[in-house]
Amino acid sequence: MNIENYKDVISACRFCFMCRHLATIGNVSFKESDTPRGRALIADKVLKDKQHLKNQDYIDCFYRAELSAASRKHCVSSLKLTFLVRAMREDIVDAGLEPEKVKKIAEALRQSGNPFGATEAGIKEKGTKGKPALLYYIDAYTLYKEPKIAESFMAILEKAGLEFSVLKEIESSGKAFSCMGYRKEAAAAAAKTLSAIRKTGCTTLVTSCPASFDAFKNDYQKQGAALDGIEILHSSQFIAELFKNKKLKAAGKTVKISYIDSDYLKNYNSITEAPRKALEAAGFELVEFGSNTEESYAMGEGSVVYDQVNPELLPKLKGRLLEKSNPGQEIVSASPYTKYAFNSTPGSTLKMRSLEEAIAGRIS
Amino acid sequence: MQTSRDNYVFEMIRSELSWALGDEYVQSGDADKLGHSIDYYWVPELWHDRGEKLPGPDFIVHPGTAQEVSEVLKIANKHKIPVTPWGGGSGSQGGALPIYGGIALDTKRMDKIIEIDPLSMSVTVETGINTQHLEWEIEKAGYSTMHFPASIACATLGGFIAHRGTGVLSTKYGKIEDMIMSMEIVTPTGEIINTLPVPRHASGPDLAQLFLGSEGTLGVVTKATMKIHPIPECRKFHAFLFKTMHEAMAAGAKIMTSRLHPCVIRLYDEAETAKLIKRVLGIDKQGAYLVFGFDGPEGIVDLEMKYACAICSEQNPEDLGTEMGQTWWDHRYKFFYPPYMFHMPQAFGTLDTVATFANIENVYWAMKKTVTENFPQATFIGHFSHWYEWGCMLYARFIIDEPPKDSREAIALYNKIWDMAIRAAIKEGGVINEHHGVGLKLGRIMKDLYGPAFKVLSEIKETLDPNNIMNPGKMGFKGV
Numbered sequence: 001m002n003i004e005n006y007k008d009v010i011s012a013c014r015f016c017f018m019c020r021h022l023a024t025i026g027n028v029s030f031k032e033s034d035t036p037r038g039r040a041l042i043a044d045k046v047l048k049d050k051q052h053l054k055n056q057d058y059i060d061c062f063y064r065a066e067l068s069a070a071s072r073k074h075c076v077s078s079l080k081l082t083f084l085v086r087a088m089r090e091d092i093v094d095a096g097l098e099p100e101k102v103k104k105i106a107e108a109l110r111q112s113g114n115p116f117g118a119t120e121a122g123i124k125e126k127g128t129k130g131k132p133a134l135l136y137y138i139d140a141y142t143l144y145k146e147p148k149i150a151e152s153f154m155a156i157l158e159k160a161g162l163e164f165s166v167l168k169e170i171e172s173s174g175k176a177f178s179c180m181g182y183r184k185e186a187a188a189a190a191a192k193t194l195s196a197i198r199k200t201g202c203t204t205l206v207t208s209c210p211a212s213f214d215a216f217k218n219d220y221q222k223q224g225a226a227l228d229g230i231e232i233l234h235s236s237q238f239i240a241e242l243f244k245n246k247k248l249k250a251a252g253k254t255v256k257i258s259y260i261d262s263d264y265l266k267n268y269n270s271i272t273e274a275p276r277k278a279l280e281a282a283g284f285e286l287v288e289f290g291s292n293t294e295e296s297y298a299m300g301e302g303s304v305v306y307d308q309v310n311p312e313l314l315p316k317l318k319g320r321l322l323e324k325s326n327p328g329q330e331i332v333s334a335s336p337y338t339k340y341a342f343n344s345t346p347g348s349t350l351k352m353r354s355l356e357e358a359i360a361g362r363i364s
Numbered sequence: 365m366q367t368s369r370d371n372y373v374f375e376m377i378r379s380e381l382s383w384a385l386g387d388e389y390v391q392s393g394d395a396d397k398l399g400h401s402i403d404y405y406w407v408p409e410l411w412h413d414r415g416e417k418l419p420g421p422d423f424i425v426h427p428g429t430a431q432e433v434s435e436v437l438k439i440a441n442k443h444k445i446p447v448t449p450w451g452g453g454s455g456s457q458g459g460a461l462p463i464y465g466g467i468a469l470d471t472k473r474m475d476k477i478i479e480i481d482p483l484s485m486s487v488t489v490e491t492g493i494n495t496q497h498l499e500w501e502i503e504k505a506g507y508s509t510m511h512f513p514a515s516i517a518c519a520t521l522g523g524f525i526a527h528r529g530t531g532v533l534s535t536k537y538g539k540i541e542d543m544i545m546s547m548e549i550v551t552p553t554g555e556i557i558n559t560l561p562v563p564r565h566a567s568g569p570d571l572a573q574l575f576l577g578s579e580g581t582l583g584v585v586t587k588a589t590m591k592i593h594p595i596p597e598c599r600k601f602h603a604f605l606f607k608t609m610h611e612a613m614a615a616g617a618k619i620m621t622s623r624l625h626p627c628v629i630r631l632y633d634e635a636e637t638a639k640l641i642k643r644v645l646g647i648d649k650q651g652a653y654l655v656f657g658f659d660g661p662e663g664i665v666d667l668e669m670k671y672a673c674a675i676c677s678e679q680n681p682e683d684l685g686t687e688m689g690q691t692w693w694d695h696r697y698k699f700f701y702p703p704y705m706f707h708m709p710q711a712f713g714t715l716d717t718v719a720t721f722a723n724i725e726n727v728y729w730a731m732k733k734t735v736t737e738n739f740p741q742a743t744f745i746g747h748f749s750h751w752y753e754w755g756c757m758l759y760a761r762f763i764i765d766e767p768p769k770d771s772r773e774a775i776a777l778y779n780k781i782w783d784m785a786i787r788a789a790i791k792e793g794g795v796i797n798e799h800h801g802v803g804l805k806l807g808r809i810m811k812d813l814y815g816p817a818f819k820v821l822s823e824i825k826e827t828l829d830p831n832n833i834m835n836p837g838k839m840g841f842k843g844v
Contacts, residue, residue: 012702015402015409017454017518021496030426030472030492031391032399032453041398041412048415057393076701291500 002087013040019071028316067302069267089181114140132163135202139209152360210264236275243281250283251364290324299341384435405458421468430586449580451520457803491522510537527801528577536627548587552829599659601689636745711767716797720755723793757798810840
């Protein structure tokens with residue numbers, strides 16, 4: 001079983017409560033099974049007796065996990081509970097026991113390359129012909145749900161006078177597959193995406209999607225598809241550098257906003273400064289969101305397609321976020337998924353903007 | 365009652381609970397039953413580790429208000445079903461284990477801050493709130509609860525109220541029973557009552573203190589008003605290494621009896637200094653490590669620090685300075701994370717005891733002698749955590765690296781250590797215990813501890829809970 005690779009995590013987390021305050025789903029469902037300890041206890045039962053893998057209640061619990069990695073970031077031993085959850089999902093998939101809703105999303109990914117089964121992207125084509133060194137990768141959520149993010153980023157690139165080409169996630173990058181437990185499909189998708197990236201001849205790859213960024217940066221190498229020789233950046237890092245190198249200048253009065261950290265940027269890649277620096281350089285005054293910097297408010301970003309797998313939990317996640325927000329304060333996210341999940345979930349008139357949209361409107 | 369899922373009554377009760385709370389907040393799935401069948405008590409951990417079946421709840425309910433708690437308790441009374449309140453589930457005494465099945469009443473949905481009163485410096489809050497979440501919100505408002513237990517991230521405020529919990533800064537800011545000003549309580553029969561709005565009065569006995577520490581046996585505390593404090597201008601620490609624990613104890617006691625006001629004093633015996641202070645803090649020294657801190661206006665802090673250091677210097681210890689004191693503060697919770705915390709397959713327990721300065725060292729030596737002479741396979745370590753004007757708390761621990769393979773045999777050995785060590789402590793004037801509570805683990809000791817006074821406690825329980833639905837079998841009260 002794949003979870004056997006995480007015996008150390010199971011052994012340590014099954015009786016440990018020290019990160020339960022950061023249980024993103026547990027904080028809104030109030031269930032013990034939605035805490036790191038609760039999940040590790042179940043994994044331990046399965047490890048002791050494989051028959052427990054068939055327990056539908058246990059399976060549902062593992063697909064409710066949001067993989068924010070807030071707990072791992074907090075843990076003094078950095079125990080990889082998120083990887084244990086993924087390994088458990090792989091075991092569930094290997095046994096053909098994944099929930100029907102997960103099977104349907106996987107099938108949509110196979111057929112259309114995106115979890116929505118969408119075929120038409122509403123994005124305006126931009127980019128330079130030929131083989132520029134800079135490649136902008138547009139993920140499925142940006143492509144099909146939040147095209148303004150890509151349009152804003154490309155407008156920023158044009159303002160900075162940069163040549164670039166574009167690669168769209170017409171075929172899955174593999175991140176959604178890997179988070180749902182489809183290991184083989186994830187590896188195949190990584191190989192295909194790697195080939196498409198190589199064909200562009202780029203030396204710098206930028207994406208607005210933190211999950212795609214994490215896939216390129218961390219997953220691909222493990223899947224045998226390393227992007228050697230290509231610098232991989234999140235759009236916030238790239239924009240921060242443009243400001244630093246004086247290729248962009250801010251215009252207009254200082255405006256207060258709150259920035260919400262991305263799980264994949266903060267918890268998986270320790271990137272917290274670049275988005276803040278980019279926003280500050282664009283003339284925003286940052287008001288720290290909520291009461292702490294540890295809790296995840298990314299609406300389930302870690303599970304990549306969480307809105308598709310657990311739509312019933314999104315109002316609760318949004319409720320938590322609204323509860324912690326400063327009244328009247330605009331919120332900005334560096335994650336297309338988070339923006340889409342927040343704005344498409346009913347419950348408030350407050351709209352979240354992407355970092356790219358916020359900055360594009362403030363540069364001269 | 366262990367309600368069978370195949371029983372018609374099971375579905376009838378589920379329907380009643382669902383009607384009161386909504387379907388979403390009544391669970392009976394295996395995943396949650398597992399989570400509610402193990403707390404931080406060593407015995408259920410052992411049973412789980414050995415693959416044995418654990419007793420668990422039939423239903424897990426998540427009421428959102430005191431009224432909903434009341435509805436649940438009325439249903440439970442009607443059907444005479446046990447109700448076990450559950451907050452964070454991080455208690456070490458088995459107090460939240462639903463040992464007779466029935467309903468696990470999970471309080472975490474009641475997690476709202478109702479009001480911060482800056483004039484009276486208090487917060488009114490629902491008791492299901494996670495204490496780290498509470499502290500974060502209070503800090504955002506510019507204050508602090510000053511409640512910093514190792515379990516701050518795990519436990520709910522209600523959990524601390526239930527077993528009279530404490531935090532690292534208790535020496536200055538008090539235990540939870542000193543911090544709580546008033547409470548809303550749902551009694552076992554479902555009445556919603558409030559204690560008086562202030563904690564000091566001459567209007568009869570203090571009802572609040574009756575419920576503080578009642579571990580869910582006398583009802584469910586649903587709301588509390590708690591003191592809050594200004595963020596201190598500074599907090600400073602200093603550490604010393606004494607040649608012996610006795611010398612360090614003399615210094616610590618003198619700091620307290622001189623009526624200085626440290627926010628914390630912690631003294632580690634030689635064994636724990638060698639084992640844990642080295643491993644967690646990287647301070648590799650032989651002797652007894654003592655750390656203390658003061659907080660408040662800097663001028664006062666510096667002055668008190670000067671006096672405290674002078675008291676310590678009388679014993680001629682090694683001065684470890686402020687840095688090695690600050691290191692302890694910065695890593696104060698690290699002791700409880702894996703791999704630093706004791707873990708399976710080890711057997712381990714915290715022999716939490718409190719006594720006067722006149723008795724505390726005798727208690728320590730009596731327990732140590734009992735454990736080491738009767739159980740040579742056990743290691744005994746200890747530190748003194750929470751200090752008062754009259755005495756302090758001993759956080760003694762025993763650890764067995766390889767307990768018996770047979771679960772029953774292992775538990776029998778474990779219980780025997782407790783039985784002998786605790787009775788040795790009581791004989792020397794020790795009280796079991798200071799802040800972990802009684803729960804299932806120490807219920808059998810309550811009669812020894814209280815003597816004839818335990819009858820009074822039992823009769824209060826019987827009067828308030830005529831059907832014995834509230835957390836039966838805990839705190840030495842009768843089971844089902």
